[in-house]
Amino acid sequence: MTEVPPKIRILKGAEADLSAATYQIHDESHTIGNSLRWMIMKNPNVEFCGYSVPHPSENHIHLRIQMYDNLSSLTALLNALSNLDDLCETIESAYNDSLARDHMSTEEEEVNPFELLGVGLESTEAEIKRAYHKRSLKVHPDKNRGNPDAARKFHELNQAYELLLDPLRRMVVDAKMRAKENRKAQFAKFDAKRKNMVDVLEESERASKKSRVEKGAKQKEMWRENERIMEEGRILREEREKELKKREQEMENAERKAQEKDNDELEPPSLGALDTTVRLKYPLSSQPTLTTAESLSALLAPFGLVESFNIVLSLKPAPPKKAKRGIALVPFKQVGDAFAAVCASERAERGMRDVEVSWAQGKEPELIAWLKKMGKLGGTTVESSGNAPKTPSNASVLSQPPASSAPPTSAFSSFPSVLPGGSEIPSANPSTGITGLDYESLTLMRLRQAERARLEREILEREAQEF
Numbered sequence: 001m002t003e004v005p006p007k008i009r010i011l012k013g014a015e016a017d018l019s020a021a022t023y024q025i026h027d028e029s030h031t032i033g034n035s036l037r038w039m040i041m042k043n044p045n046v047e048f049c050g051y052s053v054p055h056p057s058e059n060h061i062h063l064r065i066q067m068y069d070n071l072s073s074l075t076a077l078l079n080a081l082s083n084l085d086d087l088c089e090t091i092e093s094a095y096n097d098s099l100a101r102d103h104m105s106t107e108e109e110e111v112n113p114f115e116l117l118g119v120g121l122e123s124t125e126a127e128i129k130r131a132y133h134k135r136s137l138k139v140h141p142d143k144n145r146g147n148p149d150a151a152r153k154f155h156e157l158n159q160a161y162e163l164l165l166d167p168l169r170r171m172v173v174d175a176k177m178r179a180k181e182n183r184k185a186q187f188a189k190f191d192a193k194r195k196n197m198v199d200v201l202e203e204s205e206r207a208s209k210k211s212r213v214e215k216g217a218k219q220k221e222m223w224r225e226n227e228r229i230m231e232e233g234r235i236l237r238e239e240r241e242k243e244l245k246k247r248e249q250e251m252e253n254a255e256r257k258a259q260e261k262d263n264d265e266l267e268p269p270s271l272g273a274l275d276t277t278v279r280l281k282y283p284l285s286s287q288p289t290l291t292t293a294e295s296l297s298a299l300l301a302p303f304g305l306v307e308s309f310n311i312v313l314s315l316k317p318a319p320p321k322k323a324k325r326g327i328a329l330v331p332f333k334q335v336g337d338a339f340a341a342v343c344a345s346e347r348a349e350r351g352m353r354d355v356e357v358s359w360a361q362g363k364e365p366e367l368i369a370w371l372k373k374m375g376k377l378g379g380t381t382v383e384s385s386g387n388a389p390k391t392p393s394n395a396s397v398l399s400q401p402p403a404s405s406a407p408p409t410s411a412f413s414s415f416p417s418v419l420p421g422g423s424e425i426p427s428a429n430p431s432t433g434i435t436g437l438d439y440e441s442l443t444l445m446r447l448r449q450a451e452r453a454r455l456e457r458e459i460l461e462r463e464a465q466e467f
Helices: 028-040 073-101 113-117 125-139 149-167 166-190 190-266 293-303 335-343 366-373 439-466
Strands: 008-010 020-026 046-052 060-067 278-285 311-315 325-331 356-359
Touching: 028 046, 028 060, 028 073, 028 166, 046 278, 060 073, 073 166, 113 125, 113 149, 113 166, 125 149, 149 166, 278 335, 293 325, 293 335, 335 356, 335 366, 335 439
Parallel strands: none
Antiparallel strands: 008 020, 020 060, 046 060, 278 325, 278 356, 311 325
8 A cells, every 4th residue: 555644644434445535634724735636636537626624723634535447546646746846846946046036126016916915825715705806896997987097906906816816826926925024034133234235235136137127128129120120021022022923913914915806806807787788879971771770780790799689779869850860789799799899989991980889888897907907908008198008018829729719700810910019919828717708709809909009009190290
């Protein structure tokens, strides 16, 4: 059986079964009772532990321990005493080191939790709770609204209350308070000369401590300033990185949009409802036969197939007055044929004398504009300002045979392959893939555009010679 220390006695009736026993510990009070109970309860094999003080005058405590699985409560008690002894030595060592570094404290830093609560060093936990309840009612901020220090005092009271209810922290405070009282008692026994020497020594220690505190405060302030600067630098760095990422994202978006725009420009636009329809305007004095849809179809037949049943003809002025001019909307089957008719506007050699042909929408179709922009029709025509048109760049040699081997219409078979200015007529890639246009139609459109440019250039040259 484990040897029992002299200060510990097992009460009668518990020797047979030590899994649940009551022990009497001599020469100890509430402080050791609280601390020992706290240490015993840290053992996972302990089911219950409680202590009591039979009477303050007897100066001993009763400790009840109950274990799981019929384990020995005496072993748990002895282990707790050993651990508590080691802990007390650690606390005492830390306290002595602290006392050596800070032997004396200023009055502003000196806070006595026992004085705040109005209790003594030997007060029990119940007495501390009662004292806290009374003091808290007096210093509570709700009852001292006009006192600016009420909140601070109430906070200090709470800290003192929590400190004294913690057994280990209370042991440190007890030791510190007793050491302070011992110093005061020793100081009272000194003579005047020795008291003066102690006062000088304490003043020197206070000055040294104040210097250390100020130095520590400066170091702490420098550390905080460095931390602030580092934090500001980190924030600035993150902002720069975010700005850089934002710019990179914007550049990527701009490049992607530009690429999408280029891809959209490379795709030919679709034909509109009126893109193959032309508008004819002519005087009946020079074209008296153009009064029916059949005659208009016959006039435009050399350019391509016409949807005769959709021709809209209007003679001005309306009957019964004699008509003087005609206006017609003629839809072609292909946009290339409509483009050929527009290019032959008012050309007598094509049988279109005094017949003005224009696009029905008042502007050329988007497909024609796209073909000119892509250089498939030799660029735009001559502007009315009289500037000579720019000649298109030489086209590359066709890499594959044309999709259709049909020769051009006889009306354009005599067109020269080189314009009067010396530049070649741009050739089209046979695999154009443009909706509504095959290789033959695109070639004819290019030839008509080239002939129109040649005629406009000749007219401008004649006008320049006349003036």
